[in-house]
Amino acid sequence: xxxxxxxxxxxxxxxxxxxxxxxxxxxxxxxxxxxxxxxxxxxxxxxxxxxxxxxxxxxxxxxxxxxxxxxxxxxxxxxxxxxxxxxxxxxxxxxxxxxxxxxxxxxxxxxxxxxxxxxxxxxxxxxxxxxxxxxxxxxxxxxxxxxxxxxxxxxxxxxxxxxxxxxxxxxxxxxxxxxxxxxxxxxxxxxxxxxxxxxxxxxxxxxxxxxxxxxxxxxxxxxxxxxxxxxxxxxxxxxxxxxxxxxxxxxxxxxxxxxxxxxxxxxxxxxxxxxxxxxxxxxxxxxxxxxxxxxxxxxxxxxxxxxxxxxxxxxxxxxxxxxxxxxxxxxxxxxxxxxxxxxxxxxxxxxxxxxxxxxxxxxxxxxxxxxxxxxxxxxxxxxxxxxxxxxxxxxxxxxxxxxxxxxxxxxxxxxxxxxxxxxxxxxxxxxxxxxxxxxxxxxxxxxx
Numbered sequence: 001x002x003x004x005x006x007x008x009x010x011x012x013x014x015x016x017x018x019x020x021x022x023x024x025x026x027x028x029x030x031x032x033x034x035x036x037x038x039x040x041x042x043x044x045x046x047x048x049x050x051x052x053x054x055x056x057x058x059x060x061x062x063x064x065x066x067x068x069x070x071x072x073x074x075x076x077x078x079x080x081x082x083x084x085x086x087x088x089x090x091x092x093x094x095x096x097x098x099x100x101x102x103x104x105x106x107x108x109x110x111x112x113x114x115x116x117x118x119x120x121x122x123x124x125x126x127x128x129x130x131x132x133x134x135x136x137x138x139x140x141x142x143x144x145x146x147x148x149x150x151x152x153x154x155x156x157x158x159x160x161x162x163x164x165x166x167x168x169x170x171x172x173x174x175x176x177x178x179x180x181x182x183x184x185x186x187x188x189x190x191x192x193x194x195x196x197x198x199x200x201x202x203x204x205x206x207x208x209x210x211x212x213x214x215x216x217x218x219x220x221x222x223x224x225x226x227x228x229x230x231x232x233x234x235x236x237x238x239x240x241x242x243x244x245x246x247x248x249x250x251x252x253x254x255x256x257x258x259x260x261x262x263x264x265x266x267x268x269x270x271x272x273x274x275x276x277x278x279x280x281x282x283x284x285x286x287x288x289x290x291x292x293x294x295x296x297x298x299x300x301x302x303x304x305x306x307x308x309x310x311x312x313x314x315x316x317x318x319x320x321x322x323x324x325x326x327x328x329x330x331x332x333x334x335x336x337x338x339x340x341x342x343x344x345x346x347x348x349x350x351x352x353x354x355x356x357x358x359x360x361x362x363x364x365x366x367x368x369x370x371x372x373x374x375x376x377x378x379x380x381x382x383x384x385x386x387x388x389x390x391x392x393x394x395x396x397x398x399x400x401x402x403x404x405x406x407x408x409x410x411x412x413x414x415x416x417x418x419x420x421x422x423x424x425x426x427x428x429x430x431x432x433x434x435x436x437x438x439x440x441x442x443x444x445x446x447x448x
Contacts, residue, residue, distance in 0.1 A: 009046060010139050014152050016042065017430070021160060022190050025200065026426035029121040035426070036124040043131045046138070055138035069391035070130065076384045077123045080346045081116045083109035095339040099356060111346070118348020122379075125426055129433055136434050143214075146438055150211040151228060153431070157204025158235035161242025164189025164197065168245050187245035198251020199422040201243045202258065202412065203431045208236045209262060210405060212280065233280055240284055250420050254412055259285060261408060326370040332357070333369030337378035344381030368421030375421065401436075409436055 016038060020026040026035055047053045060067055086108060089097040093112045100110060113119040140149050167173065168187035183194045191197035211232055215225050243255045259281050266278040336345065336353050345353065351367040369375035377385055413423070413432060422428045 005049070006139065009052075010145070010148070012042060013135060013139060014149075017427075018156060020427050020430070021156060021200070024190060024192050025196060025428065026125075026430075027192070027196075027424075029118070032121045032125050032128070032426065036128045039128050039131045039135075043135060046135055052138050055141075056134055059134060059137055063395055066391050066395035069387055069394060073384060073387040073391055074123065074126060076380075076387055077119065077126065077347065080113040080344065080384075081111050081119045081123070083111050085109060093340060093343050093345075096345070112343050113346025114349035114352040115346060118351075119346040122347025125429075128426075129429060132430055133433055133437060137437060140438075147211060147214060149434075150207040150214075151232065153204050154208035154211060154232055154235045154239070157201050157208070157242075158238040160189050160197075160204075161187075161201055161239045164242050165238075165245055186247045187242060189242070193422075194246045195248040195250050195420055196422045196425050196428065198243050198246040198248035199254070199412075199416060199420070199428055200431070201239050201246070202251055202254045203428070203435070205236060205239045205243070205255065206258060206408065206412070207435070208232055208239065209258075209281075236280075236284060237287060240287065250415065250422075254415060256285075258408065258412070261411070265404065329369050330371040330374060333371060333374040333378055337374060340378060340381055342381050342383055344377075344379050344384055347379050349379060350375055368424055370421055371418060372421055372423040373417040375424070376417075405438070406436055 016035075020031075020035060023031050026032060047056055084092070086097070086100065086105075089100070089110060089112065096110070096112060096114065099114075111119075140146055164187035167189065172184050172186075172188075186194045188194045188197045191200065212229060215229060215232075240255075243251050246252075263278065263281050263285075266281070332354075333350065336350075350369055354367075369378070380388065409432065416422050416428070423432070
């Protein structure tokens with residue numbers, strides 16, 4: 001049986017996302033380069049088709065200003081990595097100039113970026129995100145395609161969660177590319193960091209909920225939809241176990257607040273069609289609190305949801321000079337942003353700042369500020385931050401952006417940007433970009 005070309009392209013696209021998940025969410029410079037090559041080849045093959053080429057031209061035509069601003073943002077990132085005369089740095093980045101003097105740098109040229117190599121891979125990642133978005137909007141524009149994408153993500157999340165829980169139960173041994181030694185008492189699966197893993201699962205859980213909310217309006221193949229809804233609920237339970245066993249405070253907080261907001265909305269609307277959906281959410285809550293709470297102990301259960309109390313404590317001074325709390329890292333990132341306020345210190349430069357300012361720091365330190373918003377501001381500076389912000393605002397203004405779905409995604413994003421570094425991970429960036437780009441109104445008007 002021949003597969004239609006559109007389905008074939010969709011399957012390849014979803015396989016590429018699956019590979020990113022398996023390889024630590026794409027958080028590796030080598031994989032970022034590999035990912036850029038693969039998605040670029042796929043894009044070039046993709047636009048050779050007349051229909052898809054027309055889709056791409058339409059997207060560019062309707063988003064000319066947003067694309068222009070994003071191109072300027074990429075150009076700015078490239079400018080950060082270009083070797084410039086040292087005298088220019090004294091004007092463009094005085095702090096970088098001072099650092100070079102302290103290190104007794106004798107060269108004639110140097111870049112604004114503190115880590116040109118990492119900045120180069122950062123540029124490739126942002127280019128890849130742009131290509132992913134263009135391809136996604138050209139392939140998944142019908143309602144049934146969006147439902148397929150949601151179902152794929154909840155299935156992928158369940159697979160990642162099942163793998164993580166299995167390794168957690170057998171003692172978290174390292175297995176091939178899966179490295180569990182960093183969090184031996186938590187489930188992390190394909191990811192190295194447990195919070196990144198839990199944030200990924202929360203986004204997959206979000207997709208599962210959206211699938212349940214929208215599938216009843218999709219009248220085609222009701223029998224298939226019936227079984228898909230059953231499988232989807234099973235996947236949601238598996239993802240729930242994965243989030244709980246990650247023991248990430250941020251992940252569990254986002255998870256429980258996401259369900260709570262959906263329950264409040266369902267009660268407020270008081271729609272009879274949403275009763276089964278509401279019952280599903282309540283069962284997940286009961287499964288979480290009663291069964292897994294009993295298994296892991298009530299003390300751990302309560303601690304999982306004391307997210308804000310735990311995070312506030314982290315902002316107290318560190319107890320030792322050889323370590324830094326999350327609060328110390330965030331404050332340090334803010335002070336460094338002020339030093340590199342206009343042109344930033346480039347993507348991946350935060351780790352170099354730590355090494356320069358804390359030469360006696362222990363080998364166990366974070367390479368991120370644990371506050372993505374502050375670190376992005378430091379990497380891009382005021383100029384780069386304005387360009388990327390305007391690009392996003394213009395893109396959102398040209399569409400029906402304000403919806404309950406996007407409200408929830410922005411809610412999740414705000415907490416991640418303030419309290420963690422997960423938004424620096426390619427798979428988290430990609431999922432947020434793709435999910436925020438989905439417009440139900442447009443897809444509902446198209447014929448299936």
